[in-house]
Amino acid sequence: MASSYSIILAILAAAAAGLVGAFALMKRTILAGDVMSHIAIPGLGLALLFAWDPLVGGGLTLFLGILIIWQLQKKTELSAEAAIGVIFASSVALGALLIHSDEALVDALFGGFKNLTPAEFAFGAGASILIIVALWLLRNKLIISLFSPELAISSGINVDRINLWYLLLFGLAILANLRFLGALLVGSLIIIPAAVSRQLTHSLGTFLTTSVIVSVLSMLIGTFIAMHYNLDTGATVVVTAAAFFVLSLFKKKR
Amino acid sequence: MQPALTVLNIEVSFDGKNVLEDVSMELGAGESLAVIGPNGAGKTVFLRALLGMIPYRGTITWAPKTRIGYVPQKIDADRHLPVNFKNLFAAKASILKLPAADIEEVIEIVGLNNNIITTSVGHLSGGEFQRGLIAFALLGKPSVLIFDEPTASIDVAGEEQIYDLIHRLQDAQGITTIVVSHDLSFVYQYATKVLCLNRAGVCFGEPDIALTPEALEKLYGPHKYFHYFNDSHSDDHRTKNHDIQQ
Structure with missing residues (x-):
């Protein structure tokens, strides 16, 4: 049964994911972000192997992956995309090799809602709040950078540093949600609410808030349905978000 | 008085290939520089070097306390x-x-x-x-405004407005302007200095003096410049009505 701590953490983590996703969609780095979530998988494998906390293992490979993607993003050639594709595929494969138990593999890939430790709660809540506060502080520089890196540079913004900050916050959002959604699906809670929000809104403020709201609602409704019908949490949350997306398609944009 | 901008022998190369070489010029405060040249002549590269966005050899010196505003092409x-x-x-x-x-x-x-x-x-x-x-x-x-083909994606009527605006900013506010342009009539009408680029600096000076038939021929090839002069908008209509690409 989900404790109130689990619910608080789920709300915070989902809000952070919705906000990170809204910026990812505007930055058009959403697919690189999805790949990033898979980089946590071999880390989870290592954690199982050496009996570490999954967050330590996942965080370790995520951090490495972020540095690689940050470097690759500086190049615009196709080779960067190809390299990201290779990282994606090899991460999943490496993870599968490292994780021997089927049950552990399913948990790592699809998450779950049970047995939240106080340490996990503290990390997840702290990370989520940090993400939301940091994005709020960085928002002006991020908005100019995603509109035009050239304009940002000519306005004295260090675009390279902003990109690294953003990727680190993205990685943190993945870690904060990993517990609930698993490495395969965590990217979906970052992508789908932002996509829904873009269907429904056309001003920056409403776009950001709608993305957060859709993410939180998907998490809450999905978790509720999963517990009620004894389904897999991560999958149910993502299917709920996808249902929001389908509904959003019926709304005509101005 | 110290010039607003001094460029001395700058050279830019990508992958070991020179895309810009041997460019020198000097611009006073409140002047209006037009940068002209055929496509692929390194005009945007020159601006990016001025803005410090790309590495270059040679020296680019802005007057102290210069604040640059940049208007990109698209x-x-x-x-x-x-x-x-x-x-x-x-x-x-x-x-x-x-x-x-x-x-x-x-x-x-x-x-x-x-x-x-x-x-x-x-x-x-x-x-x-x-x-x-x-x-x-x-x-x-x-104190300096840099424009990269400010009229590349607008119609002829809008073009006049933008050129008027640039001229007004230079005139009324004393802003030094640097404008990449395809439009030779703009150069003669508004620019106090012109820099012709064709990978190398081909000419520099006041438009009436610097833009000799020889310089234009060197820039655009023999007899081509008449076409440029009379039909200078033809190249500007590629991306009509929108600056933003999908």
């Missing part, structure tokens, strides 16, 4: 980006800690209104978008 942003110029102005003003009155001022200078600046950038006409970019560049009271 913005490769998402057409459905839920961002409007009001957001962008507010973001820049907040970073530079400017009062709200500064935003009002630049909006008025370029002739925008609240309706336009609250429309998503993807839904603006080429001219509106361009004026938005100019207002963005003007925020923070730059």
Whole structure:
């Protein structure tokens, strides 16, 4: 049964994911972000192997992956995309090799809602709040950078540093949600609410808030349905978000 | 008096190949420089070097306390980006800690209104978008404005307005302007100095003196420059009505 701590953490983590996703969609780095979530998988494998906390293992490979993607993003050639594709595929494969138990593999890939430790709660809540506060502080520089890196540079913004900050916050959002959604699906809670929000809104403020709201609602409704019908949490949350997306398609944009 | 900008023998290469070499020039404060040359001549590369965005050899010296405003040729942003110029102005003003009155001022200078600046950038006409970019560049009271083909994506009527605006900024506000242009009539009408580029610096000086038939021939090839002069808009109509690409 989900404790109130689990619910608080789920709300915070989902809000952070919705906000990170809204910026990812505007930055058009959403697919690189999805790949990033898979980089946590071999880390989870290592954690199982050496009996570490999954967050330590996942965080370790995520951090490495972020540095690689940050470097690759500086190049615009196709080779960067190809390299990201290779990282994606090899991460999943490496993870599968490292994780021997089927049950552990399913948990790592699809998450779950049970047995939240106080340490996990503290990390997840702290990370989520940090993400939301940091994005709020960085928002002006991020908005100019995603509109035009050239304009940002000519306005004295260090675009390279902003990109690294953003990727680190993205990685943190993945870690904060990993517990609930698993490495395969965590990217979906970052992508789908932002996509829904873009269907429904056309001003920056409403776009950001709608993305957060859709993410939180998907998490809450999905978790509720999963517990009620004894389904897999991560999958149910993502299917709920996808249902929001389908509904959003019926709304005509101005 | 110290020049606003001094460029000495700059050279830029990508992958070991020179795309710009042997360019030198000097520009006084309040002057208007036109940079001309055929496609692929390194005009944008030259601007990027001036802005410090790319590595180069040689020296580029701006006068102390120079503040640069930059208006790029096109913005490769998402057409459905839920961002409007009001957001962008507010973001820049907040970073530079400017009062709200500064935003009002630049909006008025370029002739925008609240309706336009609250429309998503993807839904603006080429001219509106361009004026938005100019207002963005003007925020923070730059002493130098750099334009990369400011009329590349707007119609002929809009072109006049933009050129008038640039001229007004130079005249009334004493801003030093650097404009990449295809339009030789603009060069003769408004520029106090012209720099001809064709990978190398071909000519530099006052337009009437520097733009000799030999220089133009060297720039555009034999007899081609008449075509350029009479039909200077032909090249500018590629991306009509919109600066933003999908």
